Amino acid sequence: MRIMAIKLPKFLAKIVRIFKGNKKSDT
Structure with missing residues (x-):
């Protein structure tokens, strides 16, 4: 559990x- x-x-x-990296690439 630990x-x-x-x-x-x-x-x-x-x-x-x-997920954040993909969003940055899209922008």
């Missing part, structure tokens, strides 16, 4: 970073 709590935020941060 590993999941640490891995989940990092995984979400990665998706958000990629």
Whole structure:
């Protein structure tokens, strides 16, 4: 459970970073 709590935020941060990067490229 502890590993999941640490891995989940990092995984979400990665998706958000990629999502933001794609948006920047589109603009």
